[in-house]
Amino acid sequence: MNLFDLSGRLALVTGASKGIGYAVADALASAGARIVLNARDETRLEQARAELAAKGYDVRTAAFDVTDPDAVTAGIEAIETDIGPIDILVNNAGMQHRTPLQDFPLEAWRKIVATNIDSVYLVGQAVGRRMIPRGRGKIINIGSVQSEMARPGIAPYTATKGAVKMLTKGMATDWARYGIQVNGIGPGYFKTELNAALVADEAFSGWLANRTPAGRWGDVQELAGAAIFLASDASSFVNGHILYVDGGITASL
Template sequence: MSFPLFDLTGRTALITGSSKGIGFALAQALAQAGARVVLNARDAVKLEEARAALAAQGHDVRAAAFDVTDEAAVEQGVARIEAQGPIDILVNNAGMQHRSPFAEFPVDAWRRLSSTNIDSVFLAGRAVAQRMIPRGRGKIINICSVQSELGRPGIAPYAATKGAVKMLTKGMAIDLGRFGIQVNGLGPGYFKTELTQALVQDAAFTDWLSKRTPAGRWGEVHELAGAAIFLASDASSFVSGHILYVDGGITASL
């Protein structure tokens, strides 16, 4: 059965921070929908391992190692990708977490969080948008979080960065909409990944999460696929400035 609105055949998608975890899952989802995917991360070895894994599944995939917090590196990296064909879809997924009580939060960790979680979205988004504008089309998906809406103890700076990504998404949608570019956010809830493994194994936290989440469980990364394909495809041609939360209902529940 074919669903043309969701078909990404012939389109190229750049996914930042995609050597593992949610970024890799999103890359796999877009590839399964027909897109050529370009994986990005700083670690070239892990990036090649991820590329090889997707290529072994029969997908059209390339790797582009560069630091999305470095303006010059982003510009050069995007230019190299565009030299082989236009970027039709950008997924700004690169991000990090650091947990510490606010009064004890290290300044260097605050700066790393801000650079990785906010600067990367601005830099990659700007570089790709500049090239999408003359073409009059494009899809940009910024990875937000339930922490774009909700707080938790020990992660005030992280929540601040994800709140900023939410508002940057809305601002980008406003400025770029007249050029035929849709900009939306994808907000994952609590998903089982390498980065959350310690929390998954924490029985008390998992019990709290299961009670707090209407779905009653952790999310599995493959459950982000449908939302990502929707936001990357023609199915969302009149959707922009929206944050789509995939969270088992946690943002809807007190």
């Protein structure tokens, strides 16, 4: 089990005040990692920190906008100077906007692209530049089953998650030679605030149960194993891979 031990390592998780980001931070902390939670809402961020700290975990916060290049540069510099070198980066910050493509507003397109793609590029590059001279590092980008498949009303989201998949492969191709592993997790349909409207929709939940081989929604705690694996020495020769945690939905017609 030493392969999965994260003791002594520092993990930065973006979009970590709730949902998948919070669950991944919890998982990495349970394996021994020190955690830095990132989000823009300082109040929610502090609530998340307090909840994890109550479990005995070493948790800090770093509130900055992951879509702002200057804020990212300053934020990563502050973490590395005040807390320590980042060993593990989880690019989780993301958003959804459901509108038929023909009615999708340009402003919403730009916002979803900035949140879902620009953040991965900006934070990934800022952290990667520091990992390269150290000769080690783990980067996990959170994609989606929409990295592979589409549904009506979310074409821009699907485009961004497809881009996250390919950016993950590109990062791995450039940085594997420096001892950095860059991989992705592609969650299926999980019960999160982002999906609250769909969870409450009986018709959709019924469709999902029939469409998913596992026959149900996922619980965010079920992402823990994938996150720990990709953050640990157990995945030392895994690079450019997207691990789908989806109850089999991408495997079946």
